[in-house]
Amino acid sequence: EDQVTQSPEALRLQEGESSSLNCSYTVSGLRGLFWYRQDPGKGPEFLFTLYSAGEEKEKERLKATLTKKESFLHITAPKPEDSATYLCAVQASWNTDKLIFGTGTRLQVFP
């Protein structure tokens, strides 16, 4: 069964304290892995798409990496405005655009 697991469930960081969020997946055939940011009461905001192991993408303080079994979202020197829930999702088949989401990591960054 296709599955996505994110850890930790919640993360509290001091401003400037770098860390990483993990997304482990088991799928029959990975078509793409997506990272989204979701603020309370809002829809997810697209961050990155990764397609193959070894691929990396960066945007401001965020960097996403991908291996054959997991993806990491590295946050460098986070700021309070980075506080949000970060969602990982996979497209598990070439026959569908369906996304399978993990339960997310709730990040809180304190000044």
Next chain:
Amino acid sequence: GAVVSQHPSRVICKSGTSVKIECRSLDFQATTMFWYRQFPKQSLMLMATSNEGSKATYEQGVEKDKFLINHASLTLSTLTVTSAHPEDSSFYICSALDRRYGNQPQHFGDGTRLSIL
């Protein structure tokens, strides 16, 4: 770019009422739209996928007669929750993409908070 608008943002209504939620792609043509449901502190669960001009494909366990989906144009999809009951209270989110341009990410609306009294 890739803006998806969802309306209304919040609905409170009595049990037995039918509620319609609109999802519009504002600056691109959405060949495919998706409807999700999200419970507090849980992940997004896909309810159905709709392609413009076609009948929606529902996920297992989702009642198609309960959740009516229409995707009549490339910029608009609607979800109607028929005869809503308190257990239908949830956060409903739509997303959209244009699959004519390869493997594009889904872009999401800001969701509709549905509360049934």
